[in-house]
Amino acid sequence: SAVISQKPSRDICQxxxxxTIQCQVDSQVTMMFWYRQQPGQSLTLIATAxxxxxxxxxxxxxxxxxxxxxxxxxxxxxxxxxxxxxxxSIYLCSGERGGTDTQYFGPGTRLTVL
Amino acid sequence: KQEVTQIPAALSVPEGxxxxxxxxxxxxxxYNLQWFRQDPGKGLTSLxxxxxxxREQTSGRLNASLDKSSGRSTLYIxxxxxxxxxxxxxxxxxGSQGNLIFGKGTKLSVKP
Numbered sequence: 295s296a297v298i299s300q301k302p303s304r305d306i307c308q309x310x311x312x313x314t315i316q317c318q319v320d321s322q323v324t325m326m327f328w329y330r331q332q333p334g335q336s337l338t339l340i341a342t343a344x345x346x347x348x349x350x351x352x353x354x355x356x357x358x359x360x361x362x363x364x365x366x367x368x369x370x371x372x373x374x375x376x377x378x379x380x381x382x383s384i385y386l387c388s389g390e391r392g393g394t395d396t397q398y399f400g401p402g403t404r405l406t407v408l
Numbered sequence: 409k410q411e412v413t414q415i416p417a418a419l420s421v422p423e424g425x426x427x428x429x430x431x432x433x434x435x436x437x438x439y440n441l442q443w444f445r446q447d448p449g450k451g452l453t454s455l456x457x458x459x460x461x462x463r464e465q466t467s468g469r470l471n472a473s474l475d476k477s478s479g480r481s482t483l484y485i486x487x488x489x490x491x492x493x494x495x496x497x498x499x500x501x502x503g504s505q506g507n508l509i510f511g512k513g514t515k516l517s518v519k520p
Contacts, residue, residue: 303449325506336412336497336510337452352507386451390506395440395459397508399452 296321296389298400306406307377314373315403317387324392326364328372331384331402343370343387377407410435410502414511421488422519429483429514431498436476439501443472443483446495446513455496456483488518 297320307313317326326343341349341362349362364370374381384402411434421427431441440459444452456465456472458481464473471484485492495515499508 298451327507334512336512337499337508338510339507342507388452388508395501395506396454396457397442397506398454399444401449401451 296323296391296398298387298389298398300387300400300403302403303401304404304406306408308408309378311377312373312375313377313405314371315385315387317370317372317400319368319389319398321391322367323389324367325390326370327388327390327397328360328362328370329386329388331386333383337386340372340385343372374405377405379407381405382407410438410500410509412498412500412509412511414496414498414514416514417512418515418517420517420519423488423490425488425518426484426486427488427516429485429496429498429516431481431483431511433479433481433500433509435502436479437502438476439503441472441474441481441498441500442508443470443481444497444499446497452497485516488516490518490520492516493518 299318301316328340329337331337340355341351343364361373386402388397388399390397413432415430442457443455458474469486474481495513497513499510
């Protein structure tokens, strides 16, 4: 199984600032995704991170608020920009190896915005 | 729009009991269905993956079934143990592109 790490594991940030979350996979994956889990809610897909091109965003999420990079197959970043308390959530990245259909998840980043 | 519902939201059982967690989805046109386990601070662990053409999958004490036509899946846990305490999430892949649509989960507590 793929091992996925995320940094930071948690952070407390001030309103109006930005935070960049890093996701590293230990083996090559064909697809990477970013999810958000708000308190008491299910995971919601933010975007699909595409290698070397712009991410594909789901309805309700925009690039200006959640810029995503994926410079190579095994690394991606998600930035939460101009944060407000409503952005307080757990952010998770996942990876899927081609042909397996199974998604592997990172441990998540718990973000609190004051 | 695909929606995934899990019942119950929380469940508490004594150790050794067999239990069933339920998942329903509104659109039967799914590519596959996965059950995950979520532990605090440890992300999600994939437990079982059922392709749309399959009826069930088994792994150890876990058995997941899929009835695509009725939009339902169940996760059966045999002889529950305190270590099974976690939140169990059901998720469907609506197409072949890989993104998942999750339910809110069932929080399971197994008492020693």
